[in-house]
Amino acid sequence: MSHDYKAVQWTSFKIRFDRWMLGGIALYLTLFVLISTMAQPAGEAFAPIQILIRAFGTLAFLLLTFILCIGPLARLTDRFKPFLYNRRHLGVTTFLIALIHAGLVILWYHGFSETNPLVSLLISNPRYDSLSGFPFESLGLIALIIMFLMAATSHDFWNANLGPGFWKALHMGVYVAYALLIAHIALGAIQFEKHPLYVTLLCAGSATVIGMHIFTGLASLRPANRTALEGWLKVAAVSDMDDARAKIVRPKQGEAIAVFRNGNKVSAVSNVCRHQGGPLGEGKIVDGCITCPWHGFQYRMEDGQSPPPFTEKIATYATRIVDGVVYVNPAPNPPGTAQAPSLIGATNE
Numbered sequence: 001m002s003h004d005y006k007a008v009q010w011t012s013f014k015i016r017f018d019r020w021m022l023g024g025i026a027l028y029l030t031l032f033v034l035i036s037t038m039a040q041p042a043g044e045a046f047a048p049i050q051i052l053i054r055a056f057g058t059l060a061f062l063l064l065t066f067i068l069c070i071g072p073l074a075r076l077t078d079r080f081k082p083f084l085y086n087r088r089h090l091g092v093t094t095f096l097i098a099l100i101h102a103g104l105v106i107l108w109y110h111g112f113s114e115t116n117p118l119v120s121l122l123i124s125n126p127r128y129d130s131l132s133g134f135p136f137e138s139l140g141l142i143a144l145i146i147m148f149l150m151a152a153t154s155h156d157f158w159n160a161n162l163g164p165g166f167w168k169a170l171h172m173g174v175y176v177a178y179a180l181l182i183a184h185i186a187l188g189a190i191q192f193e194k195h196p197l198y199v200t201l202l203c204a205g206s207a208t209v210i211g212m213h214i215f216t217g218l219a220s221l222r223p224a225n226r227t228a229l230e231g232w233l234k235v236a237a238v239s240d241m242d243d244a245r246a247k248i249v250r251p252k253q254g255e256a257i258a259v260f261r262n263g264n265k266v267s268a269v270s271n272v273c274r275h276q277g278g279p280l281g282e283g284k285i286v287d288g289c290i291t292c293p294w295h296g297f298q299y300r301m302e303d304g305q306s307p308p309p310f311t312e313k314i315a316t317y318a319t320r321i322v323d324g325v326v327y328v329n330p331a332p333n334p335p336g337t338a339q340a341p342s343l344i345g346a347t348n349e
Helices: 012-038 048-076 078-085 087-110 117-123 136-152 156-162 164-171 174-187 196-220
Strands: 233-237 246-249 257-262 265-270 284-286 289-291 298-300 319-322 325-328
Touching: 012 048, 012 087, 048 078, 048 087, 048 174, 048 196, 078 087, 087 117, 087 136, 117 136, 136 164, 136 174, 156 164, 174 196, 233 246, 233 257, 257 325, 265 319
Parallel strands: none
Antiparallel strands: 233 325, 246 257, 257 265, 284 289, 289 298, 319 325
């Protein structure tokens, strides 16, 4: 949580993460250049800058594909939670790699013209009425602008000043950028490159993103099991609930509910973080507070309020434990309302 918009705190974990990320990027670029150089057919040759253009372009596509898969993967397994916590680092890095790709393209293909290189890029091919000859460069430029807006507003300062709703809508533009990037590749590299690698890369990447979002989206639509217990929702057996973790239930109407176990206490709150709409139920309890997995915003279990000096509040819900099974009342309390937890081992009927 950031009360006064402090600079990023470089914890040892973040330092290790960024080292691995930068090392992986360097390894990919090195291997791409070496393999591309050795695989050139006899009598044909690409200039080194052309190979770098392809290296940075493919890397940007792969990184953006992975970023869009982090959310679904983190819902399927906790092993991807570290990537979820550091998704902002990956996003900004992806923009910088895409920017290098664009800079190399403008330098190599438009840098020696008497016309301004950016203007030359936009006017060199006006065939907007042709599919095969479509000016794919403009699609990549629009995608780069969207990625720039997201990278430039990634800090919590912008979330607070733009408002969570507008900020999140702006950052949902990543899907628009990805669609434009797919069209950029399909109308560009695939039109000129005969190697099946580019087609395979494009199809596999886009299919993975679409497939994972559809799968996790359909799974999230399944309503919670209902019981005859006065309309309350069945959560899980106490024995199936991990300590300091939550089970997420989804009523037919209203927000999803995160039901947490903390030792012998069970409490329920809204699954939606008030910071950026993060899934609280995918986080854990740290120092007695429910901690959002996205950016670390915290809420007390007993009343859904952020600890001082923070003022965010979320809805709380009543819970019961009957015959070793946890139930939650789908009717929310007003945000910040104190709600006594259910005690494991006591009678809560």
